[in-house]
């Protein structure tokens with residue numbers, strides 16, 4: 001079918017046949033107020049906020065439920081429409097408690113936003129408000145329901161019906177007694193439940209984890225990739241840069257999904273969403289050296305001196321490196337250049353994050369690392385990789401290594417004990433504290449993904465970019481800068497000037513990544529070349 | 532700027548000191564005389580210099596004076612503040628630090644777990660009072676003496692803000 005055009009508010013726009021007027025307007029940067037419409041859900045057309053005037057049609061029409069026609073002329077900003085929309089909003093707010101001071105949605109609330117955009121009337125409602133039954137009722141592990149604040153847009157109902165197909169929610173009763181709830185005795189039992197918090201346009205569904213932690217206007221955002229599994233869902237990291245007295249000093253307070261039609265559409269699983277605390281909790285901030293008589297904290301540069309000495313002393317092929325699939329492509333590439341290519345260190349990828357049987361048919365993957373595919377490509381790993389924990393010992397070779405560098409992973413304790421008993425020097429490069437870090441001879445603190453820029457390759461081979469959100473803690477450094485420091489000390493000519501430059505180097509040297517650039521990764525990532 | 536040149540008399544120092552003493556003494560006796568005359572009902576038209584015996588004799592202040600903050604209470608004595616952070620947000624000095632908590636009564640929902648104001652930083656602008664949607668914070672205590680030997684001593688806690696030794700002097704609670 002031919003392309004055709006519609007005119008919205010005087011702008012002539014090319015439209016896709018079959019699309020709604022609302023979607024067409026939104027795609028072209030014209031905002032028409034709406035509540036019940038969500039691009040990821042079927043149209044319900046019940047809130048009436050999206051009323052528009054269509055020339056030739058006597059009554060106002062809902063933009064979400066009207067399909068574009070060629071030559072259609074639409075107005076969403078004239079007085080007739082504005083007045084109608086103001087009255088719709090007034091009706092929606094009739095029984096609303098307006099308890100914004102205690103409402104976590106305040107600051108990102110559709111009612112507040114549209115009141116300022118099209119409302120700004122004085123309340124004319126003199127009667128008593130109908131007060132719904134329940135304030136603050138938990139309806140699942142992550143979600144808090146406040147029936148009083150609900151505007152009955154049914155987005156949450158449609159989400160549980162169409163996306164998770166678990167049907168936990170419904171609208172009960174009729175008229176102004178209608179209220180949203182889970183079925184009696186039930187609760188939200190799907191693994192994507194917190195998405196209904198995101199799509200609820202008001203404060204009826206709020207997050208129990210985020211509850212009263214911080215006001216949303218304190219938060220800043222950085223685009224990133226969820227580190228929770230190999231899917232690589234697109235997220236925005238919401239962090240609180242200026243007021244550390246909130247949330248017990250945690251800087252990162254939540255992950256929110258960013259739409260990406262090729263990966264996660266609009267959604268995020270609960271496991272990934274609530275994996276954020278590791279960014280601030282139990283972090284390794286300073287290098288530590290285990291000596292006779294205890295552990296001593298030392299500067300990163302002294303730790304690198306020490307590690308360079310050890311690498312120099314055991315360059316006999318008896319050094320091994322356990323990679324991490326939590327590292328970015330850039331970090332892995334630096335490790336490959338220095339450890340594998342220049343020093344000939346044996347590199348293994350342990351799979352400490354595989355939860356067999358945990359995957360579902362939607363987003364969740366069994367592999368709980370964001371960059372296993374990248375690690376496999378960059379280190380040319382074969383069928384038997386990653387190495388299962390029980391086969392790690394065999395993977396390390398007949399003789400145990402003299403020097404073992406472990407990146408982030410927690411070794412199985414029998415193997416750890418065996419290594420220590422055999423006199424292996426254990427070096428832990430990592431972000432968070434664990435038993436292996438506690439037992440290591442040398443600890444080198446690394447930054448987490450949120451503290452640097454880089455790329456991950458998801459399980460399908462989609463390379464996606466993430467940005468720096470919060471500054472490094474203490475002495476923690478990106479892995480590539482650790483490798484850079486080691487190269488300098490060992491007199492090896494390698495330069496890693498920063499993640500963007502490393503990515504350019506990587507695309508030039510590694511076939512699978514050839515042709516990619518940071519520009520081509522914006523906004524939805526790009527596929528590697530399949531071998 | 533060039534220093535003014537002193538003449539010989541000024542450079543001798545003592546004559547200038549004596550001149551200063553003379554001025555002070557003259558004021559002293561002039562005022563003494565005027566005040567004694569006032570006491571016996573004479574010389575009403577002539578004003579003497581005024582000295583207030585502060586702090587024993589506090590000065591009257593304007594009713595709208597913005598002084599040390601207090602947090603208002605509900606009838607049951609608990610704080611009226613719902614930890615909405617409006618005051619914390621508006622404060623241009625960033626000197627309010629509130630940590631929110633769940634209120635045991637679900638109809639109130641939210642309350643401050645801690646509420647600190649650092650008077651060492653506060654600029655007494657009163658924005659926090661204006662911003663509060665609950666009339667929970669006021670600056671009508673008329674407490675103007677807030678000094679401390681340490682910086683920590685300038686921090687008002689929730690307890691300081693709720694409990695005052697001179698509560699009877701404050702304007703009475705008007706319910707909203």
Ligand code: SF4
Pocket residue numbers: 096097098099100101103104105106107109110111112149202203204
């Ligand atoms: S849902 Fe929106 S309007 Fe209603 S109380 Fe919450 S912030 Fe205020």
Ligand code: SF4
Pocket residue numbers: 149150151152153154155156157180199200201202204205
């Ligand atoms: S709870 Fe939120 S998403 Fe669900 S119907 Fe009410 S307003 Fe809509």
Ligand code: SF4
Pocket residue numbers: 618621622623624625626627648652653654655656657658659660
């Ligand atoms: S008076 Fe002004 S500076 Fe002081 S706490 Fe209130 S808002 Fe902040």
Ligand code: SF4
Pocket residue numbers: 611612613614615616617618619629659662663664665666667668
């Ligand atoms: S503005 Fe009022 S209610 Fe809100 S936190 Fe401050 S004192 Fe409490």
Ligand code: FES
Pocket residue numbers: 033034035036037044045046047048049050051062063064065
């Ligand atoms: S968005 Fe169109 S009716 Fe709700």
